[in-house]
Amino acid sequence: MPGGALKTERQAGDSRVLEIEDLRIEFETGAQAVPVLDGVSLDIGSGETVCLVGESGSGKTVTALAIARLLPCPPARYAGGRILVNGRDVLRMSARELRTIRGRVVSYVFQDPAVALNPVLRAGAQVRETLALHRPEAAHNDEVISLLRWVGIPAPELRIRDYPHQLSGGMQQRLMLAMALASHPRLLVADEPTTALDVTIQAQILELLRALRRQLNMSVLLITHNLGLVGEIADRVVVLYAGQIIEEAPARELLSRPRHPYTRALMKSVPELGRDAPRLDAIPGSVPRLGDWPAGCRFHPRCPMARPDCSREAPALASVAPHQRVRCRFWDHAP
Amino acid sequence: MSLLSVRSLSIRFPVHRGWWRAPSRFVHAVDDVSFDLAAGETVGLVGESGCGKTTLGRAVVRLIAPTAGAIEFGGIDLASLKPGQLRPVRRRLQMIFQDPFGSLNPCLTVGQIIGEALDIHGLARTRTARRARVGALLDHVGLAPADARRYPREFSGGQRQRIGIARALAVEPELIVCDEPVSALDVSVQAQVVNLLHDLQREHGLAYLFIAHDLALIEHLSRRILVMYLGRVVEAGDTKAVCRAPAHPYTQALLSAVPRLDPSANQRRIVLTGEVPSPITPPSGCRFHPRCPMAEPRCRHAVPALGEISSGRWAACHLVGAGNRMAMLECLV
Ligand SMILES: Nc1ncnc2c1ncn2[C@@H]1O[C@H](COP(=O)(O)OP(=O)(O)O)[C@@H](O)[C@H]1O
Numbered sequence: 001m002p003g004g005a006l007k008t009e010r011q012a013g014d015s016r017v018l019e020i021e022d023l024r025i026e027f028e029t030g031a032q033a034v035p036v037l038d039g040v041s042l043d044i045g046s047g048e049t050v051c052l053v054g055e056s057g058s059g060k061t062v063t064a065l066a067i068a069r070l071l072p073c074p075p076a077r078y079a080g081g082r083i084l085v086n087g088r089d090v091l092r093m094s095a096r097e098l099r100t101i102r103g104r105v106v107s108y109v110f111q112d113p114a115v116a117l118n119p120v121l122r123a124g125a126q127v128r129e130t131l132a133l134h135r136p137e138a139a140h141n142d143e144v145i146s147l148l149r150w151v152g153i154p155a156p157e158l159r160i161r162d163y164p165h166q167l168s169g170g171m172q173q174r175l176m177l178a179m180a181l182a183s184h185p186r187l188l189v190a191d192e193p194t195t196a197l198d199v200t201i202q203a204q205i206l207e208l209l210r211a212l213r214r215q216l217n218m219s220v221l222l223i224t225h226n227l228g229l230v231g232e233i234a235d236r237v238v239v240l241y242a243g244q245i246i247e248e249a250p251a252r253e254l255l256s257r258p259r260h261p262y263t264r265a266l267m268k269s270v271p272e273l274g275r276d277a278p279r280l281d282a283i284p285g286s287v288p289r290l291g292d293w294p295a296g297c298r299f300h301p302r303c304p305m306a307r308p309d310c311s312r313e314a315p316a317l318a319s320v321a322p323h324q325r326v327r328c329r330f331w332d333h334a335p
Numbered sequence: 336m337s338l339l340s341v342r343s344l345s346i347r348f349p350v351h352r353g354w355w356r357a358p359s360r361f362v363h364a365v366d367d368v369s370f371d372l373a374a375g376e377t378v379g380l381v382g383e384s385g386c387g388k389t390t391l392g393r394a395v396v397r398l399i400a401p402t403a404g405a406i407e408f409g410g411i412d413l414a415s416l417k418p419g420q421l422r423p424v425r426r427r428l429q430m431i432f433q434d435p436f437g438s439l440n441p442c443l444t445v446g447q448i449i450g451e452a453l454d455i456h457g458l459a460r461t462r463t464a465r466r467a468r469v470g471a472l473l474d475h476v477g478l479a480p481a482d483a484r485r486y487p488r489e490f491s492g493g494q495r496q497r498i499g500i501a502r503a504l505a506v507e508p509e510l511i512v513c514d515e516p517v518s519a520l521d522v523s524v525q526a527q528v529v530n531l532l533h534d535l536q537r538e539h540g541l542a543y544l545f546i547a548h549d550l551a552l553i554e555h556l557s558r559r560i561l562v563m564y565l566g567r568v569v570e571a572g573d574t575k576a577v578c579r580a581p582a583h584p585y586t587q588a589l590l591s592a593v594p595r596l597d598p599s600a601n602q603r604r605i606v607l608t609g610e611v612p613s614p615i616t617p618p619s620g621c622r623f624h625p626r627c628p629m630a631e632p633r634c635r636h637a638v639p640a641l642g643e644i645s646s647g648r649w650a651a652c653h654l655v656g657a658g659n660r661m662a663m664l665e666c667l668v
């Protein structure tokens with residue numbers, strides 16, 4: 001059960017696994033640098049699950065990769081801010097220090113298993129390789145098989161001999177999860193791990209994530225464009241739009257009372273079972289492209305509540321309640 | 336009378352293990368599927384990936400030939416037509432695709448893409464008429480007539496899907512097979528395209544066979560629904576009724592797996608174990624039995640027929656049949 005506001009409060013005093021402060025990232029395209037992330041701040045407590053939500057191009061994957069400094073530089077450039085993992089700034093670490101973080105403290109699972117899996121290595125060998133890197137004492141077949149069993153791969157003693165292409169999408173995702181968990185990480189960053197999967201398999205993976213997180217007291221940063229997953233797994237939600245956080249709230253709070261006009265519009269545009277309406281509430285226009293961010297509030301050209309000021313003054317991300325921040329000056333006005 | 340009538344349709348693909356060998360095994364992509372679709376109606380088609388939705392859709396627009404069974408469109412048996420006779424029927428049947436990036440020729444301008452469709456069916460006599468028609472179509476789907484000179488890569492995903500819709504509309508079809516047309520779009524844009532399809536249907540009396548894996552979207556769009564599992568229809572009926580009280584255990588599981596935005600939507604969660612088996616060697620008996628939480632011994636051997644369990648409601652499950660008989664017995668007592 002996601003604990004909602006209660007859990008968030010309790011954990012505020014605990015040690016934070018991840019603290020991102022005012023992170024700015026740019027991409028160099030030709031002569032000029034285009035901002036991609038514009039002052040993103042977010043933190044994750046121990047054992048907490050945070051959902052990072054946003055439509056394509058909003059900067060979710062860039063945020064995820066930045067945590068272990070995995071962005072290729074160039075074209076990417078860390079233009080400002082800090083990323084503290086277990087209290088230490090990743091952006092100031094040496095290559096050697098980074099290796100002690102990557103895959104060991106922070107592990108990744110991606111939407112496309114092809115990125116992470118080696119196509120010419122059997123499933124068992126891939127997991128063993130990861131173990132050899134992070135827990136050499138456990139790099140043997142017994143541990144590999146028990147890891148595969150743990151993530152719900154049936155008949156693991158047989159599956160270890162399969163190549164990735166012989167496994168289904170759901171099984172590849174589980175294999176990737178087994179590799180990510182082999183090191184017993186403190187933070188799992190899962191970037192759209194279920195987007196390519198059917199809802200039935202998605203439900204299996206989410207259930208698995210919930211169980212694993214309990215067993216390991218692991219923190220999870222789950223990245224998704226699907227708001228529906230928030231209610232399934234998140235303690236807290238951070239909504240990203242055009243490189244900025246526009247709303248942050250405990251999961252239940254966000255789902256029952258979204259404050260930002262974008263969050264509200266996004267929730268209304270999703271078809272819901274049992275809702276009776278001949279037309280969906282679409283958001284006019286489209287997500288602004290990189291380098292094409294509108295002045296003032298970046299959502300104003302599409303916002304049903306926009307006022308003349310909105311195109312001039314960029315709103316700040318303001319605290320509106322404990323644990324709740326909104327980047328809109330008119331958040332408390334009726335829509 | 337129905338516009339489209341599909342009867343006992345089966346489609347098999349040979350599995351080649353080396354070009355020198357005759358195929359000894361087949362993918363049973365679609366197996367004994369029957370349904371009707373009336374003019375101006377939307378029928379939704381859902382199921383997990385690989386269950387045969389695209390194959391069924393492609394057979395309906397005659398992009399592939401069925402292995403067995405019949406497809407009747409406007410009273411014409413499509414299988415009986417010679418290649419030359421197919422074109423006038425093709426015009427009335429169009430398809431839009433999931434991938435708005437792959438389904439448009441990148442070397443042609445938008446005007447050429449839509450104009451091509453007009454030319455094939457001889458729908459624009461002069462260049463001026465053609466240009467006017469293309470402009471009107473673009474305007475109709477929410478683009479600008481001037482966009483005709485631009486190339487697909489200059490458009491966003493949602494706009495490209497609008498181009499695909501304009502191309503389909505160009506030939507004034509009666510039925511459009513929509514194969515996951517919004518799955519690749521951003522949530523905020525998805526609603527725009529869905530609304531456009533809805534408005535076009537009302538305006539032109541179009542019929543849609545709407546394929547999606549998003550049950551909520553299907554519930555929103557279509558009055559009737561077909562639920563497919565491993566090539567077979569396992570449940571069919573009024574969409575609202577099916578979503579409110581699914582009869583087949585597979586439909587129940589599929590519905591319960593849909594993540595809900597509304598935190599108060601208290602749902603019973605059925606997490607299916609295992610995955611969809613291979614359609615090359617589908618399970619015996621009921622194809623769903625290895626994953627079914629309610630399977631009984633007979634489910635392993637006997638194939639359940641798609642039977643009408645109440646008026647307009649069909650399910651292929653031994654247990655649903657039994658439950659139904661029980662209910663009927665109670666009524667008699
Ligand atoms: N290596 C790269 N070079 C240039 N631009 C990039 C690169 N990676 C991502 N981007 C751009 O950065 C923006 C944010 O991307 P991303 O974080 O992947 O978005 P998403 O929220 O969909 O995960 C997008 O506009 C994307 O095109």
Ligand SMILES: Nc1ncnc2c1ncn2[C@@H]1O[C@H](COP(=O)(O)OP(=O)(O)O)[C@@H](O)[C@H]1O
Binds near residue numbers: 385388
């Ligand atoms: N041209 C083809 N040759 C061989 N097998 C195919 C072909 N097209 C589809 N299949 C197989 O048929 C089954 C149904 O595929 P498809 O209709 O694309 O499913 P869906 O659209 O429901 O995901 C799958 O197992 C797929 O691999």
Ligand SMILES: [Mg+2]
Binds near residue numbers: 060061062
């Ligand atoms: Mg991404």
Ligand SMILES: [Mg+2]
Binds near residue numbers: 388389390
């Ligand atoms: Mg398909």
